[in-house]
């Protein structure tokens with residue numbers, strides 16, 4: 001996005017690697033943490049592939065979650081140990097399990113499988129190691145703590161580097177698009193709880209994989225985080241408004257609440273279906289929306 005995102009930035013022993021495309025998908029910002037005893041690379045992106053020879057050899061690869069763009073550089077570091085949250089670990093163990101994270105039907109799934117293999121250099125690693133909330137990697141003079149923040153995927157985790165004061169947010173990416181919870185292994189309400197949790201973390205620097213890059217100070221972070229979270233509320237308000245007239249789930253999907261109608265996104269239908277089903281479940285439970293007839297929903301009069 002900005003020129004800023006294209007240059008390396010160093011915070012103590014942590015380097016946020018610049019990306020020439022400013023972290024725009026399929027690219028992203030990778031972190032390198034160089035301790036006295038060990039070096040860790042976090043979410044090695046596609047861009048790392050072009051410059052791996054110039055980087056210190058990592059002993060550990062840490063992934064915030066098992067999505068194609070975040071593991072695209074993993075295969076460069078076959079001699080390092082690989083670490084992911086236990087809940088996402090199956091995805092790095094086999095491509096079949098990785099496909100379950102997304103949950104796409106054929107024929108789209110076959111195309112995605114090929115893309116992940118060829119464009120994102122997927123390599124299965126059945127001996128990758130699980131981490132869980134609270135685990136700490138001590139690299140000598142610097143450590144990385146795991147903060148489990150599910151919602152985007154089941155295992156999505158933020159990583160706090162101390163004493164550098166860098167909180168790596170992964171795909172809590174603070175973008176104007178808003179939170180993405182459109183995969184089979186996504187969960188809207190988990191995402192909301194995770195947003196509330198990271199909001200309380202007082203770091204000096206907050207780093208996202210995509211676009212934004214590095215935000216300085218909690219105040220600026222909270223402002224961006226609240227804007228990011230507000231997208232969830234806006235989607236829900238638009239859904240409630242739409243359902244003032246009864247509509248079938250298929251019509252909700254076609255109407256587009258996550259993507260704009262003109263966005264040429266081949267996977268829009270399943271993502272809209274999964275994302276908005278999460279909202280529907282919540283609204284049905286609260287009694288704000290009722291199922292008027294099978295698959296047809298409407299907002300209860302007076303609900304706002």
Ligand SMILES: [Zn+2]
Pocket residue numbers: 065067152171
């Ligand atoms: Zn992701």
